[in-house]
Amino acid sequence: MTGLDLAFAATGLVTAAAAALAVTTRQVVHSALWLVVALLGLAGCYLVLGAELVALVQLLVYVGAVVVLIIVALMLTRAPIGPRAEHSTGPAHRVLAACVGAGTGGLVAAVLLPTATRAQVRPAGSEELARQIFSTWVWPFELLSLLLLAALVGAFAVSGLTTSDASGEGTR
Amino acid sequence: MIHTAGPYLLASLLVALGLYGILARRNAVLMLVGAELVLAGGGLLLVTAGAVGRDPSWSGQVLTLFVITIAAAEVVIALAVIVAAYRRRGHIDLAQDAG
Numbered sequence: 455m456t457g458l459d460l461a462f463a464a465t466g467l468v469t470a471a472a473a474a475l476a477v478t479t480r481q482v483v484h485s486a487l488w489l490v491v492a493l494l495g496l497a498g499c500y501l502v503l504g505a506e507l508v509a510l511v512q513l514l515v516y517v518g519a520v521v522v523l524i525i526v527a528l529m530l531t532r533a534p535i536g537p538r539a540e541h542s543t544g545p546a547h548r549v550l551a552a553c554v555g556a557g558t559g560g561l562v563a564a565v566l567l568p569t570a571t572r573a574q575v576r577p578a579g580s581e582e583l584a585r586q587i588f589s590t591w592v593w594p595f596e597l598l599s600l601l602l603l604a605a606l607v608g609a610f611a612v613s614g615l616t617t618s619d620a621s622g623e624g625t626r
Numbered sequence: 627m628i629h630t631a632g633p634y635l636l637a638s639l640l641v642a643l644g645l646y647g648i649l650a651r652r653n654a655v656l657m658l659v660g661a662e663l664v665l666a667g668g669g670l671l672l673v674t675a676g677a678v679g680r681d682p683s684w685s686g687q688v689l690t691l692f693v694i695t696i697a698a699a700e701v702v703i704a705l706a707v708i709v710a711a712y713r714r715r716g717h718i719d720l721a722q723d724a725g
Contacts, residue, residue, distance in 0.1 A: 458628040466636040473640055473663050477647030482656060487661050496666050503633065503677040508669075508690045515694050519670060520662065520701050527655050527705040531712045534635075541653045543721060551649035559642025566671075569661075570631035573678035583684050590683045598695050605699035609706035 458575060461504045469495030480537040486524050493517050504578045633674040638669030654708045654718040658701065665697045 469492050476488035493516045500509035542548060587595055640663050647660025670692045676686015712718050 456627050459632060462628060462632045466632055470639050473643045473666075476659055477643050477650070477656075477663070480665075482653060484654050485659055489662060492663065493666065496670065499633070499636065499670060500673055503628070503673050505673045505677065505687050505690070508673055508687050508694075511691055511694055512669075514660075515698050520698055523701055523705055524655060524658065527708060531655065531718050532707050533655070535655070540719075541656055542650050543652055545709050548650045554649060555642040555644075555646035558645050559638045562641050562667075563638035566634040566638065567631060570629065570634055571678075572627055572629045575628050575677050576680065578686075583687055586684045587688055591688050594692060598692060601696065601699050604670060605702045609702050612703070612706040612710050615710065 458502060462499060468492075469499060471588035474532060478542075480539060481535075481539060482528055482533040482538075484537070484540060485541075486521060486528060489524070490517055492523050493521070503573045506578045507580050507583055542600050582613070628677075630678055631673060633670060636671045637667040637674070640670065642666070652719050652721045654711070654720055657720065658704055658708075661699065662701070665693060669693050669716075704714070 472491035472495060476485050478494055479485050479488060491510045493512065497509040497512045497517075500506075500512060543551070644660045644663030644665075644667060647663060648657050649659045649660075651660060672686050672690045672693065674686075676684065676690070679686065708718055
């Protein structure tokens with residue numbers, strides 16, 4: 455056990471516990487807030503693995519944008535406050551879901567764990583990483599901006615679709 | 627030095643929990659939380675592969691950045707669809723028939 459192993463175990467435990475609570479809690483808003491803790495823990499894991507830029511982007515994009523979007527969507531769909539059992543399916547369905555989840559996770563672990571070795575962590579090199587993004591990966595990077603634009607227009611189109619339909623139904 | 631069993635275990639655990647969340651939730655927004663956890667597991671695997679390998683193009687970290695951005699775009703579209711479905715149906719319960 456080295457220091458990095460201990461640091462990763464600490465952040466990993468926080469991440470796993472928060473993720474388990476996020477998918478099992480009976481309060482919708484708590485689920486979104488536990489997701490924040492899980493993603494913060496994951497950013498800590500990225501830091502331990504020497505990926506500083508990825509950890510910061512994870513903070514900015516996930517915790518700053520995605521979770522806020524999820525909470526706004528919960529508000530727009532009038533999520534009930536307080537513990538409710540109806541956010542999850544029945545016990546039989548949940549047991550089946552747990553079996554499928556455990557089976558898939560076990561399969562991934564069974565494939566990955568035999569290849570696990572003790573390795574030197576690559577030191578963070580944000581300068582070299584930035585140079586690579588804007589040389590080797592520049593075309594995928596530009597395509598990504600196009601994708602974000604398409605997602606923005608698509609979200610507008612989807613919401614415009616329903617409002618025009620609703621007004622059409624209202625006049626009928 | 628780090629043993630890669632830890633990251634691998636955490637990634638498979640995140641995939642398992644995310645899949646459970648996708649399958650066991652009835653609220654559509656909460657199902658999306660499970661999808662985020664699966665994507666987080668994939669990102670962790672990419673970062674681990676980048677941290678232990680010596681790839682000159684830094685593909686592990688760069689691809690994780692791309693995955694994070696694509697996940698943001700996916701969440702935008704998914705939430706727009708969910709809000710539109712709520713307006714049309716009055717609920718976002720995945721276990722109920724469309725009214």
